[in-house]
Amino acid sequence: MNKKRAIIFRANHFDPVWRRCWDRPFYDDGRRFASYREIEAYYFDDAIESGEAFSCESAWTIRNYLKDRPEQTELLRRLCAEGRFELLGAGENIIDTNMPGSETLIRNLVIGLLWGREVLGETPRIPCFTDVFGSSCQLPQLVRECDMIPWIYQLDYNTPDRPVWIGKDGSAVVWGFPGNVARCYPCDRIPFGKHEPCPHCAGEGCPECGDRGFLPVYTAVLNVLPDPPEAEVLKCDLNGEEILPDRELTQHMAEFNSRSDGLRFEAGLMKSFLPYMKDYIALADRPPRELVSSKTENNPGQTGCYVSRIRIKQRERLNENLMAACETWDAILQDGLLHEELKDIWRDITLTCQHDAITGDHIDQASDELEDFGAGITDRLKAAADRIGTEGGGYTVYNHHGFEASFTAPAPEGHTRVYTQEGEPVPVYSDGTFLVRDMAGLSGRTYVTEEGEPQKPEIRGEG
Numbered sequence: 001m002n003k004k005r006a007i008i009f010r011a012n013h014f015d016p017v018w019r020r021c022w023d024r025p026f027y028d029d030g031r032r033f034a035s036y037r038e039i040e041a042y043y044f045d046d047a048i049e050s051g052e053a054f055s056c057e058s059a060w061t062i063r064n065y066l067k068d069r070p071e072q073t074e075l076l077r078r079l080c081a082e083g084r085f086e087l088l089g090a091g092e093n094i095i096d097t098n099m100p101g102s103e104t105l106i107r108n109l110v111i112g113l114l115w116g117r118e119v120l121g122e123t124p125r126i127p128c129f130t131d132v133f134g135s136s137c138q139l140p141q142l143v144r145e146c147d148m149i150p151w152i153y154q155l156d157y158n159t160p161d162r163p164v165w166i167g168k169d170g171s172a173v174v175w176g177f178p179g180n181v182a183r184c185y186p187c188d189r190i191p192f193g194k195h196e197p198c199p200h201c202a203g204e205g206c207p208e209c210g211d212r213g214f215l216p217v218y219t220a221v222l223n224v225l226p227d228p229p230e231a232e233v234l235k236c237d238l239n240g241e242e243i244l245p246d247r248e249l250t251q252h253m254a255e256f257n258s259r260s261d262g263l264r265f266e267a268g269l270m271k272s273f274l275p276y277m278k279d280y281i282a283l284a285d286r287p288p289r290e291l292v293s294s295k296t297e298n299n300p301g302q303t304g305c306y307v308s309r310i311r312i313k314q315r316e317r318l319n320e321n322l323m324a325a326c327e328t329w330d331a332i333l334q335d336g337l338l339h340e341e342l343k344d345i346w347r348d349i350t351l352t353c354q355h356d357a358i359t360g361d362h363i364d365q366a367s368d369e370l371e372d373f374g375a376g377i378t379d380r381l382k383a384a385a386d387r388i389g390t391e392g393g394g395y396t397v398y399n400h401h402g403f404e405a406s407f408t409a410p411a412p413e414g415h416t417r418v419y420t421q422e423g424e425p426v427p428v429y430s431d432g433t434f435l436v437r438d439m440a441g442l443s444g445r446t447y448v449t450e451e452g453e454p455q456k457p458e459i460r461g462e463g
């Protein structure tokens, strides 16, 4: 009998904040609850050790894993090239699509996708918006403009009502799976449970738990043999949220392969399904009217996300605005000198926009961490802003009017001497401002400034 393919797909949905903190443990009733960063690192360790294919949704989790385990970078790059690892196209984080500014939606994608290309050698092309509360009508356009495959494999809570989703600007994508791909969960553990702190050490780490702080009992082991489907191929979702991967997957697949008459098990990636999706994805380019969703905007299912944890939202908006100011002036005054530094700060902003962060549906301990994290971003942006236009000894003044103007501008604190770049002294007034003469609209001019005694203005009498 011809066996059908049963492709095991492993890509946990990692929320960097939600029921745990991102990078600090928390304590409850004397027990230590590990951070997501710790658990996600154990997940990647075990998935790599299994030797079988696995995927990752967002750059944030795998990028931070490689920060902690830089020696694994080359291996992951090689696994990518061999088709045994893939980074999906969430961008840096799976962010909420309703509350952050549109620039943040774009930068989150661009920065995350380009990181994949630079570090893993492969630009992610399969969009990933798993678990996002509602789907902004801008997403189809972003998917298209970022040159991703116009197929969003999962949308949640409030979704288009038919397979083809046409966004605000007319860009079309398809979403979900077509009928020729069947799905199952071939494991007897619930996918969305949580690791208990180890009872021997209350989560602090001991030999019993291999120093992890929880016991390896919560694992997505391949142990429920599915029946062959009517469909062309079976997608076996062997994943969840923090459930750990099956380290003996090779052996378990071999056992299933000998037991099943109708299925041939193998580990794969999301892109392993693309050959079965061709006709479905092609609908995005020539959508038949009856398959187009009647909804363009799919607003959040949880309206409560607008009113909870207001300080997280206010901080995020402040940081977005500071970032916009920093990037604008950095580009105008110094040709993007701080681009790399600001890009790093963008990455951190995406954590505060993650779908369980800005929406406020996380635990109190995570909220405390996010407030501190957001305040740290504000400090870094303010420090960057203070440096913009001051590097290289010059002090640049910008005329934001669309017409030529003369005006006074504040000199840097304590600087009482101002010269043009040709060395001509410029009048400085007692209030610390100096005279900017005849500057063309929307242009800048760089002055040299010094501390010291104010230069005496030259009094010229005429007539």
Ligand SMILES: [Zn+2]
Binding pocket: 013, 014, 015, 130, 131, 355, 356
């Ligand atoms: Zn989530």
Ligand SMILES: [Zn+2]
Binding pocket: 198, 199, 200, 201, 202, 203, 204, 205, 206, 207, 208, 209, 210, 211, 213, 214
């Ligand atoms: Zn222990």
